[in-house]
Amino acid sequence: MDKAHVEALETKHASLEAQINAEETRPHPDDTLLMRLKKQKLRIKDEMLGLTVH
Numbered sequence: 001m002d003k004a005h006v007e008a009l010e011t012k013h014a015s016l017e018a019q020i021n022a023e024e025t026r027p028h029p030d031d032t033l034l035m036r037l038k039k040q041k042l043r044i045k046d047e048m049l050g051l052t053v054h
Helices: 005-023 033-051
Strands: none
Touching: 005 033
16 A cells, blocks of 8 residues: 555545535535536545555
């Protein structure tokens, strides 16, 4: 397991979470953007889980 890679993924995951939260608090959130950000966040989470389980 490459700790630096996992840490980079955690940073990206946190950044996406912040973007999602910011978009959700806007008066008229962009649903397409939210869907895309959430999918990216899920892919990163899946990758992190795969790296930490093995």
